[in-house]
Amino acid sequence: MSTLANRNFKSISQSAQSMASVPEQNKGTLEAQSAQTSSHAVSDTQDEFKVMGSSLTTKKLVIIHPGSKHLRIGRASDVNPHTILHAIARPRRKDGPLHRDPVLIPTVVLSKENKLLVDEMFQSMRGTLQSCLRSDGTPRPATSAQQVATANKQCTPIQGSVSKLQLVTKSDVEDYIIGDQVLYAHPMDQFNVHFPFRHGDLNIHSGVGGSMSSVLADLETIWGHCIVNLLEIPKSELKHYRAVLVIPDIYNRLFLKELVSLLLTHLGFGGCFLLQDHVAATFGAGLGAACVVDLGDQKTSVSCVEDALSQRATRIRLDYGGSDITQSFHYLLQRAGFPYKECQPQHPLDAALLTRIKEGYCHLNLDFCGLRDVNFVVERPGVPTLRFHVKVGDELLLAPLGLFNTEVFALTGQDKRGQGQANASGDPEDPHDANYLRETSRRAHKEALENQSASAASMDTVENSTNAGGQGDEDLVVDSLAADATPDDQPQQQLLYSLDQAILHSIERCCELFFENSKYEFVLPFLKASDEMKRRMYSCILLVGGGAKFEGLSTWLHNRLLLQIPFQFRPEQTEIIVGPKEMDPSMVAWKGAAIMSALESGQELWIRPAEWKKIGVRLLRERAPFYW
């Protein structure tokens, strides 16, 4: 439990909102935003914003947002971060085994019955589309797979000139390839390919390069490379810079500890703090409270954030994302006679091509109907390019509809599920950790109840809130009860909810903090299931992440939710925000972290290398802007 952070959450959130609420056209850069907030001063130089009461300038703050597919990295003073493929390829060691993390989550071989189930689900989705109306109230003509196959029967690709594309060979590189270039690593040259994040967290596995130290070494190389080459900061200068690391909403405490060491000890930053991606997203969007939904490449996460706090009980991470949609799309295309028959999603260049087609054409807009022209070029080094003009129908809609019919994601694995935040496991470096505090607070709680003839009503409240699944990490008392149910460090397993179900389940777990009395040495907080907070969350749903860019997603989600929001929590209006203030939804969290790094109220959060060395993980518990 962090007392310092406890004090600051609300003020941090309010400052961030005022910073983010500056109209987009007036912004340009963070300096411009900052200039308009009274709590900051702008230095004489045009492009350097100085945080008041500190020698920091936004140019000296590096914001790092790592994802399963993309890394976003830039200075807080940048309008947009650099976005690269978050991958590294290293030449394989002589005779060592080869390891290649795929660009797309691979498909699995399904049993006959399971394949039938997937096909039936797609068929039933086609049935639903047949009965849908367009926005003008007219019936929407659906298309069938046969129709698409017939339209493409005559399709032959047009040959272009010989491609000048060059693959990267071992002789071209000294040690490694980083970012988008990894897609072009020569397949015959036996590079090991690693994506240090998978499914929204560190990619620890039993294969080559899957140990914690290997993954951290990859991160150090990738981030270090970007800092030197993209941000043009010499490594020796990093002690004069500070870093904000955007971490997943559901985190593993051990990983966080290692990541702080990576930033301060290995990369050599002069300070750092960690910020949860969902909290950062509310800052980027300028919202005080929202149910945040992050649709990434390999995970979808949901949680309720208010006043810069992500409520622990509301956090859900689901094992699907844009990559699964791309694979479903390819499956549907194949069943509709896709003319590019040689397409192999396991090949990096085909994976990138399928992803591009999905991003360019897939949608959830019922007004788009009939067969649509889809154009793409297949390019391989040394051979003529092939230009395809194909027709695609409702496959464009069916693929993203998997977000609402997750059974089809069995195509990429049948063991997918959801997970919640794990309880803290003890850390020998931090004897007075959350478990200790839980124990002492439980004891104090018991004593308090014994000494006081507690009213039945107040007892009821505690019980009710606990039964309601209320386990916000704000509350040590109720947290302790919930903690007993789940072994330490075991993520709470949950069902593989569809997108709308995940939002409903997340909001259902909202609790509100209120203080019953403060007679005792420390205040005993109780949680009270809050109808008001649920209403607030239902009224504002923020969609972020690259997967939120499907046209029509917000309307589709809105219609699905309206049917299901419990009557008593229905707000006057449910607003689904995608790309607030015309921001790219995949950059919102990065921008929010940039805003937060420059806030005066955020200055107490920095962890410096010397104190990290001396005090270690206890600092995270005491200073992190979230409950450890």
Ligand SMILES: Nc1ncnc2c1ncn2[C@@H]1O[C@H](COP(=O)(O)OP(=O)(O)OP(=O)(O)O)[C@@H](O)[C@H]1O
């Ligand atoms: N215009 C678009 N339409 C649909 N999907 C898109 C669009 N642009 C990007 N995407 C998808 O968004 C996903 C990448 O999103 P993002 O960069 O937020 O993920 P990430 O942070 O790397 O991954 P994760 O959150 O899973 O760790 C990819 O699957 C990509 O295809």
